Amino acid sequence: MVKQTLLSLDIVQNVAADVDQYEERPQVHRCLGCHPPLADSVLRRVRSGDLFFSMEFFPPRTKAGAANLLSRFDRVKAGGALFCAITWHPACDPGGYSETSSMTIAGSAFNYCGLETMLHIAATNLTKQEALRHLRRAKHMGVRSILALRGDITPDYKPPVDGFIHAVDLVRLIRSNFGSYFTIAVGGYPAGHPEAISYEHDLQYLKEKVEAGADFVITQLFFEAHQFITFVRDCRKIGITVPIVPGILPIQSFSSLRQIVKMSQLEVPESITKAIEPIKDNDEAVQNLGIHLAVEIVKSVLDAKSAPGFHFFTLNRENGPAEICKRVGVWQSSPSRPLPWRLGDNHRRCHEQVRPIFWASRPRAYVHRTQHWDDFPNGRWGKHDSPAFGDLSDYYLFYLKSEIPPEQLRAMWLNRLESEKDVWHVFHSYVAQTPNKQGVNVSHLPWNDSELNEETIPLVKQLIDLNSRGILTINSQPNVNGTPSSDPVVGWGSPDGYVYQKAYLEFFARPEVIKALLEEVKNFPSVHYHIVDKTGEKSYTNTFKNVPIAVTWGVFPGREIIQPTVVDPVSFNVWKDEAFALWREQWGRLYNPESQSRRVLSEIENSYFLVNLVDNEFPRPCCLWSLLDKTLNESKIKLEK
Template sequence: MKRGPLFIDVTWHPAGNPAGDSETSSMSIASAALNYSGLETVLHLTCVKHTRTQISSYLERAHGLGIRNILALRGDPESRENVNATTDGFSHACDLVEHICQVHPNKFVIGVAGYPCGHPDASSYEEDLLFLKKKVDAGAHFIITQLFFNPEHFIKFVQDCRAIGIQVPIIPGVMPIQSYDSLRHIVNLSRLEVPKDMMEVIQPLKDNDEAIRNYGVDLAVSMIQRLFESDMAPGIHFYTLNREVAVVKILKKVGLWRSGPSRSLPWKLAFNHRRSTEEVRPIFWSARPKSYIYRTQNWDEFPNGRWGNSQSPAFGELKDYYLFYLKSKNSKEDQLAMWGSELTCEQDVWNVFYQYISGESNRKGITVTSIPWNDDELSPETILLKDRLVDLNKRGILTINSQPNVNGAPSEDPVVGWGMPQGYVYQKAYLEFFTCRENVEALIQVLPKFPKINYHIINKSGKVNLANCHKHRPIAVTWGVFPGSEIIQPTVVDPVSFKTWKDEAFELWNEQWGKLYPEGSYSRDIIRYISDNYFLVNLVDNDYVKPESSLWMLFEAMFEQRSQNSKDSALASPTTN
């Protein structure tokens, strides 16, 4: 049995416009889950109160967003007595399935609803089974059932379906009972009858949500165990009601909670069908994957494991609109609290980077949980380098991306593991950072002493663009070796993408940080100065087999060289008495 979620589903919410462009529309949520969260997604689609033209437009939009799975439902009519279709519309889910198959053939995997206890509007259980068969015969590929409280109802339901020729997968729908009010609400909507023995347990506990939740967890676990014993359930569909705590407990108790790495690649794969051939990404966007996905959403071809030359059209040209993700999960007030409501010098900015890496609170007692170049909090890999990075950021090496060297770690490793089980993963130490001209000058002087380190150094304008590697040849920085498979090389450093990334990286200084302060303010001027005068540098240590990367020796040599440069400059300057 597959461990981990096969898909999530997004309900067709009646409020507002479910197919609209707002962030809370059903279509937008489904698209974000699919494309940016790496979750296979099933979009619910109801047909009552919609015309054929509207339904077709919804389907076209869903297809354009990469959505390929639809749960075709009738939806709730305005009244139980009035289920007739609107003009040029549909009365039943069966009509919707037929429409999808006829007008949009082979574009979608279609699911439909099944009712182990019979649909409340059907005249009989037998009639409802025949109507379900019509939906399957019309083109439905799978069935998700309404919730039920007795596993024997589902077992009998599957047997009855098979007896009349329904052969598609039937997934049982399980709703953990999480509170008395939510149970009563769902029962009213579904018109299910709660078994008497259940009510005798629940009724005395109705004011104790924790006790009811524990009972619901135990009930769901026993149901699922019985369903799996029957060999009738290919998996479980949870009605979570957007509350995950009970579901996590259930999964752990039935042995379906997946431990260890869940990544098929070092980065989270988007399930948009157009990205199905995507096997390689530049490392520069590893902390801003949503930006990378957005900028490459219209690519028809992606680099694969035999990536070769970065001038290949498979690397494509990223769209210039790279700041779409400016809207932070933190408010302007939150950002100012983390990054400083007033900046007095460059070192104030250094301290923000230091606090982000170290986890120490700032002077206001606020923890810095993000910076503009990172979508989320520190990754487990970054934490492995924490002590080293803390020291560098204190000294003006403002790190925005990193990975430790790895020499044959098991693919199941909870921190660096990815890919198939029983494999081994490798990676070269990588570090990317902003720093001042004086540090760059010293770095350039000492880099020849470290021939196994590749570098790219660039400023905002691109007029300074230094590297010691082929201008069109990517460098593999992550790869994996797995049983019965070719070597997979999913992360690269390449100069072409680095030039594109530097525009985004430098602009984030002003667009996401600088604009927090009034135009003309000293704080804003400091951010603008850093953006205009600092350099963006990436370093790759190719000697991944060493226990510790040579990058740290390089930085010590750089700081010593800078100190020497300062002394030489002071000696060369004229003095007066």
């Protein structure tokens, strides 16, 4: 029904726990050729002239901040960023296992947000063995891009025994131990490094880093375009030929500007100081000025043909950089979809082409539960008999600690539930996109972590009717018959094909409704169903045993038919545990264990059935609505009797 955008802190916690155990796991063969390294992607953009952008974030100090940051990654991914970068914070155990470490945040951004991720590693205070350990962990998580830095030092700094003196030493260590596995970026300084003997000497040091194996350069921030343009020209003169990406800092507030200037030891041009002084206490005005100045820098650099793209220092606020990207035309408003579900950049999943539809609204749970598969379905789901999904013992799989506080969730899902009709009302408010009885908009449900997407809009009238009558819908898709793959709502894949969908509906319903449905569906031979209770002891289907049903497919010139979404009986039984547990672990946790609200939810969890319906007659108008209307009418009569 919807696509997931709100993030779970528990996802971050899981990455921290997962990487802690990686050295004990057997290493499987991994294809490195399907998803190109970042270095190749950058070079391809350089040759084609296709402008790109990237954004840099730092690990937050709190667990809640980590969940909030991951939601920002979602927006950056949707905007079409080539990659994001995660800074290395020595004071916060960057290579550790906590939810807020650099390593954990990078792994979460890459594996759960599907965003190409570059991990900063600062050599300061690291021994070579420590650096190798961090690099092996990054490789295990699938991260293939490193920004190799020396890091900040104090005047009395002494490197540890077997440590690093310069960033070039870290570059050499990476290349000598990992070959071409990692894309390596290094820092460049348009005004020269503050500690350099001279600007010319610093250029030679940059050349040394490139010759040691760096693939491209990301520069320190600068305030005037001519600095970067001159820097690029001087680099080319001495034989530095790799791409050079300008680092842009949109000024977001007066205080942040002072802090950045202090850390970078850069001078702010007088023209900028004079412009900010009258508005320094108005953060919104300063931010607008910062966006304007950054846009002017970007345009000047583009006019000089000096950069293939831009790297933005976001200070963990992507709104300003996003606005700049929109103004220069590189932010994607409608990004193309290679598959109906988001395809991540982890090369371990590069052949993955098929997923069960049940996790359409919870893709990160699916990614987690399948992360240790040695192989992924790449043609037909049936090639993987009884796939070994991850265990549900880790409660994070179904309990999303989103950035929304519990009191706001209770306001959406009602502070007190008197009966199951109150639950019906919440579902109704969600699909109708109207306020609940407390006057609060229901923006998501435990099974649907965002508002209705465009694909669902044509079904809203029918969904409203069903939810008001006790059919509690959690997933759906309309039937589609040969729509161009370029369609902005249901399209996916290359733009020269056609896509198809069978109408699909998934919902919870009372036992009386199920009894009537099993009778009524006999009159609808085109409909296949799976029905199961919480325990799995009561289960009904009219499909062939363990045979998946393709519910989405595409036809493209010169290719086999692609069927990326299926209804699979084996995985449905795995999904049902997760789906039923959400009643308790996400919604139920909001109330006192002895409360009436908790009893209402427990009764639904233990008595309702989970149902999925597939209408195989996709060229014809969907018959599911007629089937369920007749079912509800029949069950109502029986209940009255």
